[in-house]
Amino acid sequence: MKAFLAKLFASYIHRKENKWITNPIETQNNVFKSLLKQAQNTEFGTDHDFKNIQTIADFQAKVPVRDYEALRLYIDKMVAGQPNILWPNKPLYLAKTSGTTSGAKYIPLTKESMPYHIDAARNALLAYIHETGKSDFVSGKMIFLQGSPILDEKNGIKLGRLSGIVAHFVPDYLQKNRMPSWDINCIEDWETKVDAIVNETLPLNMTLISGIPSWVQMYFEKLIEKANKPVGQIFKNFNLFVYGGVNYEPYRQKFEGLIGRKVDAIELYPASEGFFAYQNSQKDNGMLLLLNAGIFYEFIKADEFFTENPTRYTIANVELGVNYAIIISTNAGLWAYNIGDTVEFTSLHPFKIRVTGRIKHFISAFGEHVIAKEVETALQLVVNKHRAQITEFTVAPQITPYEGLPYHEWLIEFEKEPENLQAFSEDLDNEMRKQNVYYDDLIAGNVLRKLVIQKIEKNGFQEYMKSQGKLGGQNKLPRLANDRKIADFFVSK
Structure with a gap:
């Protein structure tokens, strides 16, 4: 029954998503206007004259591209608990990430931005179901290798790793299927945690496994060491691997050896700053850029990024095969923000991307x-x-x-x-x-x-x-x- 209902839901979401996919530029223009209107009375909006911004060119003239350090004056006030700094009110959460030059970084998650993190991951699975007709995996156990869901608090705002925060938003219909159990997910030491996950999942009907490939590999190797057979024999109904964070291709051959057979794979592009894209088809490796997810995108050619006043492009004038630094403005209060990633477009109808690296890597x-x-x-x-x-x-x-x-x-x-x-x-x-x-x-x-x-x-x-x-x-x-x-x-x- 759950597999049948998943197909119906997948069909509904496909029709809904198609409305913005077929109107990409209008969708981004609407997101742009909405973001400015909602934030015009914040400290950042006042400082950058949001009320008088009429066009994208106005925005680019008034709001320079910034990285975390350049935005830190505002972020520190927000982290200190002050409301209405980058976005109305206070953020719901602060996603804590490790910065290279600035120590710990605190990325805001708001009541407006949080649902998009959840819906995008769900919609990636539904797109797979709609295209392939394969939905049996929803009836089995699914594991999401992630950080601890135990959250700290800083000036009245809860904080933790993004994956730990997201663990609090798993839909009710997935709770019984989702692994690892809450207690094991709360284990902080990674090696201890993986050992516990192996023991917990070995006897179960695992159908979907998700995580960063390098850490899933560690889980697979420990499974094989314990059971003395390939993962595909341990979990006979495991047929879908969901991953993000790194290019899977260097791992693919290794994974097929560990599993003992080929399985379908879905690539996601989530980050603390937003959920940007997901692979919506098994027929190509490009990831659908999410243009209706509370994020306005700009792009700067990577080979021009470190020049003075580089051109800032929108989806209206990007080209295929060019390496771009991706710049975002979001409903979490990040404005013309350089997340550090580089991407190239693999399709313009619809807009699909692949991650090519880091602008500083x-x-x-x-x-x-x-x-x-x-x-x-x-x-x-x-x-x-x-x-x-x-x-x-x-x-x-x-x-x-x-x-x-x-x-x-x-x-x-x-x-x-x-x-x-x-x-x-x-x-x-x-x-x-x-x-x-x-x-x-x-x-x-x-x-x-x-x-x-x-x-x-x-x-x-x-x-x-x-x-x-x-x-x-x-x-x-x-x-x-x-x-x-x-x-x-x-x-x-």
């Missing part, structure tokens, strides 16, 4: 500006060619080697090593030269020598994340960096 020690999408694409091609398997990896520049020319150092934890590591390395360098013309020029001009691979021992990256207090939950290993913070951790061991 690149290697340009020599002007090459290598981005995450390029290293992931190159590695995936070479992994497939050599029939290797990767557990995790990151890339860093080596500017001052003991001898010879500088180079890019690839730190790779292999699940299955290639038969010929030297040939693997040569092919990887050649693919990188195809992906990035500037890197190719530097190699050809003898400014850089070919990349060097450093093999990382099993669970080495988990050890690194643990050393940083970032094991589990929503934490992700950067794919690449313009410094050697991660690389030097392994060199110093």
Whole structure:
């Protein structure tokens, strides 16, 4: 009965979503006007003359692009409990995230923004049901690997990790199906928590598993260690994997080995700042940009981002295949806010995106500006060619080697090593030269020598994340960096 009702609900939501999908520019214009009207009497709205903003051009002239540090004057007042700073009243929650330069970051969640976080995740599953007709998974157990739902309080506002906050909003119709149990979900230590989840879920009919791939992998490996058989045999009805946070492709082959068969996958793009997109079709990997979710989007070309007064585009004038920094204004009170991610459009009818990396996560020690999408694409091609398997990896520049020319150092934890590591390395360098013309020029001009691979021992990256207090939950290993913070951790061991 639950599976049948899910199909009916999926059909209803599909028709409802199609109304804004087929009117994207009008939808975004309405969101833009609504946001300004609701916030015009806040401190931020007064300071930036929201009442006299008539057009998007007016907004761009009056409201500069800011990151967390640049918006901090307002955020600190909001965190201190003052109302009507960035958005009317106080936020319902503060999502606590770990910043790189500013320590802990507090991202507001309001009564207006919170429902969109819940509805988007639900609608991603409903889109899958509508397209494929597969709904049996709703009758089984579903696990969401997430942070602890135990919340603290700061100046009368509850705070915690986004995934922990969202755990309080699981719909009633999913409560009986949802795993892990509340007590186990409250365990703070990640390794202890995963062990407990394994013991709890082993005898159950798990049909859907969700989480960041690197941490789901840890769960799968512990399941196999305990049961001594592939995950697909442990959970015979497990047929849907839902993930977000990182590119799944480097993990896909590894996961199919752990599961023992292929399963459908849905990519989500949630963040503390908003739920931006989800994969609404199994026929392509693009994620539908959510244009009606209380977020007004702007985009800046990544290669112009650090120039003075770069052009700010809307969906009305973006192009396919261009790497953009994504800028948001939201019904949680973030205005022209740089979330740090870069995306490219894979479709303009409807608007679909894929995440390409982080605006600050690149290697340009020599002007090459290598981005995450390029290293992931190159590695995936070479992994497939050599029939290797990767557990995790990151890339860093080596500017001052003991001898010879500088180079890019690839730190790779292999699940299955290639038969010929030297040939693997040569092919990887050649693919990188195809992906990035500037890197190719530097190699050809003898400014850089070919990349060097450093093999990382099993669970080495988990050890690194643990050393940083970032094991589990929503934490992700950067794919690449313009410094050697991660690389030097392994060199110093």
